[in-house]
Amino acid sequence: MDMPVSVKAVAVFCGSRLGNNPLYKQVAQKAGQVLAQKNIRLVYGGGAQGLMGVVADATLQAGGQVTGVIPHFLHKREVMHEGVAELIVVDSMHVRKQIMFSRADAFWILPGGFGTFDEMMEILTWKQLQQHAKPIIIVNTAGWADQVIAMLDAAVTQGFATASARGKIEIVSDIETALKHSETEPKTQPVSIEQF
């Protein structure tokens, strides 16, 4: 049986907008509260708006630790979060993703739009290419990710991806399960992401 892996930091990818279902905000709040309660650092995109702002605010309000990583050109558009003690301002989206990757032990995908999809797919394809073995977990609140999951499954049935690659991303329905799965995936030797 695999030994539990100690999770010190989770990167949360989610929308820079709130979306149109109140459950999306609730799951972002829950994520922040649970991370703070478990003394797990939140790593996120550094914005104060949308679900990104909600998860950061909830973590901070519950006494948790937050690292935000934001490109300087986004500081107005996504409203840089002034309450985050560790706010890393970078030059590009690539550097943002690289830092978020290196600071996190697991990735939670919460409701979001195109940017969230991009972040999810990049971290999944890095795992497919065996550049890391960190857990990647979609929290499918109110079915927001049903079509994304269908797309991933279709890639397998159409012969464009292996079932093994598809298995590198998990689907759960709530934050407690996401936490449990973050702690139990076995740790294998990661290759440095610097190779990209």
Ligand SMILES: Nc1ncnc2c1ncn2[C@@H]1O[C@H](COP(=O)(O)O)[C@@H](O)[C@H]1O
């Ligand atoms: N191309 C992108 N690569 C990485 N991150 C991106 C990209 N486009 C947008 N983002 C960021 O993702 C989050 C969430 O965006 P949503 O579109 O609201 O899901 C946001 O911080 C974007 O800057």
